Amino acid sequence: MPHLSDPKVIAAMTRAVSVVSHTRSVLNALGPRPDHEAVDTAKAKLALIDSSLSKKLEDLVLSPCPNEVICWAVATALLPTRSTGCSN
16 A cells, blocks of 8 residues: 555544544443434423423513513514514
């Protein structure tokens, strides 16, 4: 293999080995892969949490605000697709 003496090839191989080594170390630190049931359960829990938080946020945005400027700012910052602000 004549290119193994080329400094650029050796440097590229060294970098590649370093990247692979780092990636393996990170994967080992994460531990074993979770089974499919655990992943599905976690996804379902996240969807439930997201739904609950979205509902709470909507209730907060739709609640009466004492100051229309603050109410408008909250509504536009948190729900930019919403065409109406808070109800008074």
